[in-house]
Amino acid sequence: MDELFGIPLPALAGQLTLGLINGAFYAMLSLGLTVIFGMLRLINFTHGAQFTLGAFGAWMAMQYLHIPYWGALILVPVVVAALGILTERILLRRVYQMDELFQLLLTFGLALIAEGMLSVAYGSSGLPYDNPMPGGMDLGFMFLPYYRAWIVTASILACFGTWFAIERTRLGAYLRAATEKPQLVRTFGINVPRMITLTYGFGVALAALAGVLAAPMDQVKPAMGSALIITVFAVVVIGGMGSILGSVVTGFALGILEALTKVYYPPASSVVIFLIMTIVILFKPVGLFGRQA
Amino acid sequence: MPKMSDTPSLALRVRDLHGYYGPSHVLHGMAFDVPTGEVVTLLGRNGAGKTTTMRAIIGLLHQRTGSIRLNGKETIHLQPEMIAPLGVAYCPEERGIFASLSVEENLMLPPILNPDGLSLNEVLAHFPRLAERAKSPGTKLSGGEQQMLAIARILRTGARFLLLDEPTEGLAPVIVEHIGKVLRELKQRGYTILLVEQNLEFAMTVADRHHVVEHGQIVDSFTNDELLSDTDQLQIYLGV
Numbered sequence: 001m002d003e004l005f006g007i008p009l010p011a012l013a014g015q016l017t018l019g020l021i022n023g024a025f026y027a028m029l030s031l032g033l034t035v036i037f038g039m040l041r042l043i044n045f046t047h048g049a050q051f052t053l054g055a056f057g058a059w060m061a062m063q064y065l066h067i068p069y070w071g072a073l074i075l076v077p078v079v080v081a082a083l084g085i086l087t088e089r090i091l092l093r094r095v096y097q098m099d100e101l102f103q104l105l106l107t108f109g110l111a112l113i114a115e116g117m118l119s120v121a122y123g124s125s126g127l128p129y130d131n132p133m134p135g136g137m138d139l140g141f142m143f144l145p146y147y148r149a150w151i152v153t154a155s156i157l158a159c160f161g162t163w164f165a166i167e168r169t170r171l172g173a174y175l176r177a178a179t180e181k182p183q184l185v186r187t188f189g190i191n192v193p194r195m196i197t198l199t200y201g202f203g204v205a206l207a208a209l210a211g212v213l214a215a216p217m218d219q220v221k222p223a224m225g226s227a228l229i230i231t232v233f234a235v236v237v238i239g240g241m242g243s244i245l246g247s248v249v250t251g252f253a254l255g256i257l258e259a260l261t262k263v264y265y266p267p268a269s270s271v272v273i274f275l276i277m278t279i280v281i282l283f284k285p286v287g288l289f290g291r292q293a
Numbered sequence: 294m295p296k297m298s299d300t301p302s303l304a305l306r307v308r309d310l311h312g313y314y315g316p317s318h319v320l321h322g323m324a325f326d327v328p329t330g331e332v333v334t335l336l337g338r339n340g341a342g343k344t345t346t347m348r349a350i351i352g353l354l355h356q357r358t359g360s361i362r363l364n365g366k367e368t369i370h371l372q373p374e375m376i377a378p379l380g381v382a383y384c385p386e387e388r389g390i391f392a393s394l395s396v397e398e399n400l401m402l403p404p405i406l407n408p409d410g411l412s413l414n415e416v417l418a419h420f421p422r423l424a425e426r427a428k429s430p431g432t433k434l435s436g437g438e439q440q441m442l443a444i445a446r447i448l449r450t451g452a453r454f455l456l457l458d459e460p461t462e463g464l465a466p467v468i469v470e471h472i473g474k475v476l477r478e479l480k481q482r483g484y485t486i487l488l489v490e491q492n493l494e495f496a497m498t499v500a501d502r503h504h505v506v507e508h509g510q511i512v513d514s515f516t517n518d519e520l521l522s523d524t525d526q527l528q529i530y531l532g533v
Contacts, residue, residue, distance in 0.1 A: 170401070174402070176391065176393045179393070184389045185402075187351045187352070187353065187376070187377055187383045188382075188404065188450070189404060189450075190404065191374045192374070
């Protein structure tokens with residue numbers, strides 16, 4: 001048994017690992033979007049840029065402050081989240097009551113500004129970031145680099161932690177309640193406007209964490225977020241906005257599906273997610289895990 | 294220490310309260326008192342402004358002017374999350390049970406703001422059905438159970454002044470009777486209650502005082518004893 005449907009097992013396993021890694025990023029990013037959307041009713045088009053800021057943050061922390069990868073993994077999401085909180089306080093707050101088009105223009109415009117500034121400062125060709133976990137292990141049927149295993153582990157931990165915090169803790173109960181009836185929750189003495197700000201910060205932190213994880217995978221480039229976020233929006237549409245578990249499961253599943261397509265019918269691999277998105281929109285517009293609004 | 298301008302025994306003092314929903318002027322100078330330890334009702338036809346008055350007191354009606362004092366403290370400019378800690382809790386007409394929370398999570402949701410509330414065991418002793426349904430989603434309960442849950446969850450918070458908007462609406466007589474019993478027990482424990490009610494018969498079994506609301510104003514007031522001897526004038530106001 002060293003092939004499956006005509007594909008050598010090592011090649012298949014290699015592609016599946018890549019699929020899992022892509023899925024890990026899809027899951028974290030769509031989870032952040034979903035958490036933000038649930039509380040703010042705002043589609044955060046700045047999400048891709050916040051992912052990029054996470055990667056650049058890791059690079060800058062190394063370059064200017066000599067903070068190693070593991071320090072950046074904690075520090076950078078906190079700093080980028082603080083920027084997000086400032087953005088929410090100063091700008092986003094003003095468009096909650098407006099038409100969604102204005103929310104799109106504002107958050108998309110912020111993304112373009114951030115990306116443009118990074119291009120001006122650092123060019124668009126990309127900066128190197130050293131792999132903090134070189135080497136790997138031989139599993140017999142394939143070679144698994146340690147850092148790839150770490151990305152998948154970290155993503156699962158972050159997603160599980162988020163799910164647990166929202167579905168199983170008291171703070172999460174406040175969050176779910178405020179998503180349903182924010183005004184009533186305020187009458188219990190809970191400061192919902194502050195919760196909205198912190199939720200946005202948390203969603204942004206998830207994007208930045210994904211960015212730090214991505215930095216050693218490839219070059220750190222200003223366009224890395226916008227390239228990824230288009231697929232992530234398709235993932236969110238397929239999974240259904242607002243479902244925590246749905247966005248995680250859909251993220252990983254679509255990453256793997258994309259990899260399988262690459263193995264069995266390569267020409268379709270770049271469109272398979274969008275094809276599924278089209279089918280889902282046609283037959284279940286709220287998404288696979290979405291609830292009727 | 295600032296000079297106390299109110300009699301300290303007033304849980305609520307409303308003066309010249311005006312309220313607006315966008316361009317429409319809904320409350321036209323409401324003025325009434327709720328003495329500490331009493332059960333007071335707001336009676337009146339649909340659309341008279343009773344619910345709007347409740348929403349103004351708890352801070353959910355943002356466009357409001359005039360004076361609302363809770364235990365002597367002016368709240369007309371306060372946000373809802375600043376009003377709750379003054380010891381007031383609100384049970385809305387639509388009950389406000391959260392679908393994404395279990396019965397237990399709904400019950401435990403409002404934070405305890407004051408230590409002298411009912412303990413969880415005391416709350417469940419009043420509403421034993423809620424313990425049996427603890428793990429169900431909140432909105433899977435029957436209407437009567439949802440109403441009990443909506444009242445139960447604000448009893449834990451330590452609020453001593455309860456705003457209850459039509460707690461008996463659409464409920465079976467046996468549940469109305471049960472809620473009446475709980476309200477009388479709360480009164481005996483010194484709770485103050487402002488009640489919006491359509492069910493006059495029920496209101497007269499629990500209340501000390503009644504205010505009649507018409508077109509966003511208080512047009513008349515009765516003590517419960519006055520009503521017990523003669524409801525004719527009130528019936529005219531209510532148009533029954």
